[in-house]
Amino acid sequence: MQFRQQALAKLQSPEELDLPVRFARPQGWLVLSVTVVAMAAASVWAVTGSVTSTVAAPAVLTHGQGSYVLQSPLAGQVTAVLAKQGERLPANSPVLKVRTEQGDAVVRTLDAGRITALAASVGQIITTGANVAAVEKVADADDPLYATVYVPAESAAGIPARAAVDLTVQSVPSQEYGVLRGEVKSVDRSAQSAQQITAFLGDSQLGEQFTKKGRPVAVTVELEKSSATKSGYQWSSAQGPPFPLTSMTLASGSIRLSDERPVDWLLP
DSSP states (O other): OOOHHHHHHHOOOOGTTTTTOOOOOEEEEEEHHOOOOOHHHHHHHHOOOOOOHHHHHHHEEEETTEEEEEEOSSSSEEEEEEOTTEEEEEEEEEEEEEEEEEEEEEEEEESSSSEEEEOOOOTTTTTTTTTEEEEEEOOTOOOOOEEEEEEEEHHHHHHTTTOOEEEEETSSSSHHOOOOOEEEEEEEEEEOOHHHHHHSSSSSHHHHHTTTOEEEEEEEEEBBBBBSSSSSBBBBBSSSSSSSOTEEEEEEEEEOOOOOOOOOOHOO
């Protein structure tokens, strides 16, 4: 009780009424000022700044027209293999010789291209419609390579025209030679089935692999050319790998999406 009376007496003492009131220490004002400045800067950045994001997806290097699976139009026993893997052939070139009930017949290419795989051997019995070869549609050895990146369908809408693309090529050590440079040429807005991918690449395993997590969208990437590298294309390193690139080489693509303002994340 005694302490309470002393406290009341001190508050009511007229001798101390004229003392200034201390609201905050200088250190407190400093902290408050820094906080206000930081919040203002963050607000300005949220409205005027931008954030860059990327989408990563599997890719494969091909020539622009893709490939096709050559199927046998007849049934019988293979008596001769007339083409070699890696050989470039004109349209209507002989690939296999087959003995049928009606006599010997020849399976021929449909379009000009390079034989990337042979699925038939001498002595094998094949049926009508059996896959016997994969043929890449390339008429000239100097035809440029492209990359086809199979992007998840939900990410395709955010890919702008001519977006920058970095490609980590499976057969090229990226720690030593860097990544392959390119930019988006076109985006196929329809999702690709395993059958469609197989028809374009001529490889059923890749068709199944690229659709394991759903049907993707095919993004065609034009590779940046360079006369200063052995491969003929631009790399993040000065020289790139000391060897040329070949089609049907697997890669991983990182595509730069449209820049976004942070404030857009807060808006409905």
